[in-house]
Amino acid sequence: xxxxxxxxxxxxxxxxxxxxxxxxxxxxxxxxxxxxxxxxxxxxxxxxxxxxxxxxxxxxxxxxxxxxxxxxxxxxxxxxxxxxxxxxxxxxxxxxxxxxxxxxxxxxxxxxxxxxxxxxxxxxxxxxx
Numbered sequence: 001x002x003x004x005x006x007x008x009x010x011x012x013x014x015x016x017x018x019x020x021x022x023x024x025x026x027x028x029x030x031x032x033x034x035x036x037x038x039x040x041x042x043x044x045x046x047x048x049x050x051x052x053x054x055x056x057x058x059x060x061x062x063x064x065x066x067x068x069x070x071x072x073x074x075x076x077x078x079x080x081x082x083x084x085x086x087x088x089x090x091x092x093x094x095x096x097x098x099x100x101x102x103x104x105x106x107x108x109x110x111x112x113x114x115x116x117x118x119x120x121x122x123x124x125x126x127x128x129x
Contacts, residue, residue: 011037
């Protein structure tokens with residue numbers, strides 16, 4: 001097990017991480033993360049275990065990329081969706097194709113518009129409606 005602080009020890013990565021994880025079968029996820037160096041000690045002496053960084057490192061060591069996209073798609077992607085739009089000078093709101101693609105909408109799909117005090121709710125009309 002690592003010492004009380006890991007300032008000098010870097011967290012394990014790659015094959016060393018996988019080997020250590022396999023040898024710690026009887027420990028919980030948090031205990032494995034700590035044993036592999038994925039923790040820090042705060043100024044007040046509290047230990048903070050970074051389980052998410054640990055799990056991401058294990059996935060990386062296994063060669064798994066959950067965010068992978070094909071290289072051809074990355075070139076054509078454009079700017080990322082921000083989930084914010086502005087009213088245009090003509091008063092229209094334009095919802096970009098990043099959102100319609102994400103919802104798998106097709107030309108001709110219809111929506112019901114419900115107005116709230118400070119929001120607009122769009123509900124996709126289905127064939128049953």
